[in-house]
Amino acid sequence: MPLTATEAGTGLILALPKGRILKELRPVLARAGIVPAEDFLDEDSRRLRFETNDPMLDVVRVRPFDVATFVAHGGAQIGVCGGDVLMEYDTDQIYAPLDLGLGRCRVSVAEQAVTAGQDDPSRWSRIRVATKYPNIARRHFSARGVQAEVVHLNGAMELAPSLGLSRVIVDLVQTGSTLKANGLVETEVIAHVTSRLIVNRTALKTRPEEIAGWIARFRAALT
Numbered sequence: 001m002p003l004t005a006t007e008a009g010t011g012l013i014l015a016l017p018k019g020r021i022l023k024e025l026r027p028v029l030a031r032a033g034i035v036p037a038e039d040f041l042d043e044d045s046r047r048l049r050f051e052t053n054d055p056m057l058d059v060v061r062v063r064p065f066d067v068a069t070f071v072a073h074g075g076a077q078i079g080v081c082g083g084d085v086l087m088e089y090d091t092d093q094i095y096a097p098l099d100l101g102l103g104r105c106r107v108s109v110a111e112q113a114v115t116a117g118q119d120d121p122s123r124w125s126r127i128r129v130a131t132k133y134p135n136i137a138r139r140h141f142s143a144r145g146v147q148a149e150v151v152h153l154n155g156a157m158e159l160a161p162s163l164g165l166s167r168v169i170v171d172l173v174q175t176g177s178t179l180k181a182n183g184l185v186e187t188e189v190i191a192h193v194t195s196r197l198i199v200n201r202t203a204l205k206t207r208p209e210e211i212a213g214w215i216a217r218f219r220a221a222l223t
């Protein structure tokens with residue numbers, strides 16, 4: 001069988017995050033005219049790379065944080081990821097030209113309702129923080145002269161304060177119901193986030209017309 005353009009290394013790879021963003025992204029992909037192979041939306045499929053209706057485009061389905069890694073390293077030329085991931089990854093290899101308005105939430109500091117307001121955070125010199133966003137947490141606290149001692153978790157951060165791992169957490173909040181269900185309150189919003197279309201900087205220079213074409217198609221798909 002002849003190689004497709006992407007197999008031959010001449011097509012583009014679009015990296016998409018599996019999970020909640022992908023669900024929200026489905027109508028946008030359809031409006032942008034991207035039709036991945038049928039098993040792309042089958043969560044049970046073990047395939048990671050899928051051809052599309054466009055012989056010059058394949059999609060890969062990876063974890064949300066790994067979208068940024070694949071695009072930064074040029075393994076994928078374009079991708080979709082949350083602003084939280086971009087803030088954490090913090091690289092100049094990624095250009096984020098388009099806000100897709102999906103996955104709207106915020107990165108916040110939270111602590112146990114019982115400890116909130118007990119002391120003055122401006123007097124803290126150190127604080128233990130449980131998070132899957134160590135860079136965001138360190139930057140946020142160091143900007144106010146507080147040293148963050150990070151306990152790195154990949155999920156269930158909300159358990160950390162009551163189990164003695166940390167005083168506060170830095171995590172995503174949307175409705176606030178996860179915090180509430182675990183006896184926590186949001187004390188500070190670090191950033192509001194949405195998902196972005198992201199592009200590898202080198203690809204933008206070496207393949208400007210193709211990349212600009214895809215940015216335009218995604219932009220049109222939002223309206």
Ligand SMILES: Nc1ncnc2c1ncn2[C@@H]1O[C@H](COP(=O)(O)OP(=O)(O)OP(=O)(O)O)[C@@H](O)[C@H]1O
Nearest residue numbers: 019020021063064082083084085103104105172174
């Ligand atoms: N509650 C939420 N409301 C809205 N958007 C969210 C919410 N939680 C996460 N997001 C956005 O969706 C992205 C992916 O989150 P998701 O929960 O699907 O993956 P994850 O659980 O962080 O990934 P992994 O499977 O690698 O642990 C986040 O980076 C963020 O931008």
Ligand SMILES: O=P(O)(O)OC[C@H]1O[C@H](OP(=O)(O)OP(=O)(O)O)[C@H](O)[C@@H]1O
Nearest residue numbers: 155156171172173174175176177178179
């Ligand atoms: O404010 P809420 O509307 O309750 O949303 C916030 C929750 O959503 C995210 O978790 P997610 O559902 O993605 O679970 P996970 O982190 O365990 O994957 C986030 O980590 C919070 O736990």
